[in-house]
């Protein structure tokens with residue numbers, strides 16, 4: 001089976017490709033990424049170097065906003081499954097640069113939808129986000145919970161993706177599955193996310209600015225668990241009249257940011273310095289997902305303990321950066 005992963009040099013894309021490549025008999029993996037410099041391009045290149053050691057992996061430096069170029073890959077490689085992860089991914093950056101999100105997340109995704117329809121893809125899985133729930137107060141967050149009040153343009157772009165995909169599933173019978181990721185962390189993680197920022201600041205004796213005074217609560221989800229669930233879903237497109245589904249991809253174990261910090265300090269064997277600041281616009285206080293729906297479909301319940309995930313990350317972090 002030929003699978004196309006967009007955003008393959010990114011954090012989640014890299015890990016998905018790594019695991020799919022191992023299933024040699026099952027998958028040929030084709031990856032697209034524009035290698036943009038939103039964060040350290042060297043990290044993206046290092047991820048790619050590891051992927052490119054494998055014969056059943058091919059990379060194309062392309063932008064999903066360039067429909068003509070990516071059509072070439074759909075056409076020549078006989079793609080049957082698409083995993084769309086390419087996007088502008090940070091909430092905070094979307095406060096200053098919303099137009100980038102319009103381009104990559106909405107126009108780019110539109111191209112993926114059109115090409116997936118034209119080349120009769122069996123299954124399009126795409127990244128959404130926990131941020132679509134806005135500041136919903138009814139926990140755990142279920143897939144049916146209201147998502148009509150996004151707090152940032154990033155969240156709005158992800159909600160928009162879900163709605164766009166639903167219309168393509170309805171009109172073109174394109175099987176689509178939306179993946180609402182909840183704060184994914186792990187080795188080769190993004191340097192714009194809390195785990196890297198905290199670990200880096202602690203090691204370098206820099207003060208950490210704690211938004212909302214560290215009282216945020218997040219459903220931290222370890223990368224291996226995310227990849228497992230995505231692989232489980234690949235061959236399970238919806239068979240309904242409108243073949244569309246949405247799943248929370250989460251641990252379902254909410255943790256206060258302060259506890260997360262204590263685990264990082266413990267593994268670095270060093271205390272951090274903190275400056276407590278107010279909540280940022282667009283920030284959500286708490287995320288806590290219900291994962292009942294996906295468990296029913298994949299029969300899987302593997303959740304890596306936060307202690308173990310952080311320990312693995314810090315081990316990698318020290319080796320990679322220092």
Ligand SMILES: NC(=O)c1ccc[n+]([C@@H]2O[C@H](COP(=O)([O-])OP(=O)(O)OC[C@H]3O[C@@H](n4cnc5c(N)ncnc54)[C@H](O)[C@@H]3O)[C@@H](O)[C@H]2O)c1
Pocket residue numbers: 006007008009010011012013032033034035036044062063064065084085086087088089090103104108127128129130180181182183184185190
């Ligand atoms: N990591 C998380 O906790 C998390 C949470 C919720 C949702 N998501 C979503 O999951 C997806 C993957 O996230 P990630 O953490 O791996 O982010 P990432 O930034 O590491 O990966 C995204 C990759 O897409 C590439 N890209 C961006 N725009 C592109 C374009 N127009 N054409 C081609 N490539 C492009 C980037 O270069 C990057 O390598 C994103 O859609 C993100 O919004 C992630």
